[in-house]
Amino acid sequence: MTTLGTASAAPGEIDIGRLPVGEARDGSEIGLPVAVINGRHEGKTLYIQAVSDGDELNGLGVIRRFVPQLDPEELAGTILIVGIANYYGFLVAEHRNPIDDTKLNRTFPGNPSGTASERISAAIFDAVKRADLALDLHQGSTSCMINETRVRCGSRHRLHHDCLELAKVFGCGYILDLKGPDGQLARAAPDKGIPTVDPELGGAVGWDETSIQKGVKGVFNVLYHYGFLDGEITTTTQTRASSFEQYGSPSGGLVSFEVGLGDEVERGDTLFEVTDPFGTVKAKVTADSNGIFWRHRRLPQVATGEYVCSVGTSIDRV
Structure with missing residues (x-):
């Protein structure tokens, strides 16, 4: 049995639930929507999250598209998903967490006794540490931007090659290979030995269907390449900016x-x-x-x- 928050799935099952991260101003419990996809066969663990920034919705569009396409009976390994990371920001369609006016993706690995954002990050990071690979799905906020994947650990990091390989497998066609700010998930997770990238799936107000489809293809590329599903992909040369x-x-x-x-x-x-x-x-x-x-x-x-x-x-x- 594999659990994430209240979601619990035996081999060959999918379950959805909530990951408790604190209480709202009225005292009601706040839980992030999560899913566990537990493959019938043993394999790696992949962590995926979206909406770290509350107005970046394309990653959520990716999750709602690819999850119904998966059959856990055919899957080797486990997928842990946090569908909406910045829950407070998502509710009001704001980039930052309005509870503490903080950009969530500057607070990893978090603090279970800290601010609202630090507590969310700490709960998420506990799940990330169980994974072999991680995808943090972003977009260019509401700006217009190309579809690209970001490697944020820095070129001298011991996992730089693995993160760059993950970015190439995701296959947006463009890669930004530039060390990111402190507190980014794609900075913090490699320090724990977990190759992590953040695909920036275009930019939009609301959904952008082209970017969502590219993100779905990228997730399946990862599932095929790392043995979660049977199949092969061909990685092509991509354009990198440093x-x-x-x-x-x-x-x-x-x-x-x-x-x-x-x-x-x-x-x-x-x-x-x-x-x-x-x-x-x-x-x-x-x-x-x-x-x-x-x-x-x-x-x-x-x-x-x-x-x-x-x-x-x-x-x-x-």
Whole structure:
């Protein structure tokens, strides 16, 4: 029998339940929605979570698509799933946990006696430590972004090769290989010997079907490659960026982009123009380096200095 919170599944079974993480302001118990998929055959354990940021829903879209496709009778090993990690943020469609105004994915491995976010992270991390591999499904918040997978442990980490391999297997086509901030799950879990990546499945307000389908394919790639299901995949060469350049607006106005997501840019290429409401060009912003146009804001209106876009740099193929 394998359990996660109140979910309990014998070999060949699936069960859903709740993982207690504390109490709400009215004293009622708060539990994260969880699932245990216990394969009929012995094998590895995979941990998957979504909605670490409360407005990033594509990962949840992935979970609700791939779980009904699984037959535990055909599965080797176990899948532990936390469907909604930032439960408080999800309820109000906010990026941060509104209870403590904290970004949940900066609090791992957590503290069972700490803030609301630290307690959630601690409960989650207890499940992560039982796994051989972990996927933390994200998206580019509500910005427009390419589909990519992030390796956050740093190139000198002892598990860097394993995390990079996991990212390649997931197969978004683009990889950001850049050490992440302290407190990220994809930073903390490799320190415990668990290869972990966070696929960034595009960016959207609500669902983005193309990114969700890419995420479903990525999860099944992992299941096939690591022996959870019978089958093979062919890993292809992917584009890796090892750094970012971010661009703000030199003036207020309306942004028009001159390049599209995924386009290669060269130093000096125009990335965007800023106009006044009547179309008069106030500024042109060009690329400082060669790279890939990686992410841009969704709305056209900007103030002076406001974030506009990002270019992935230090590009190679892996």
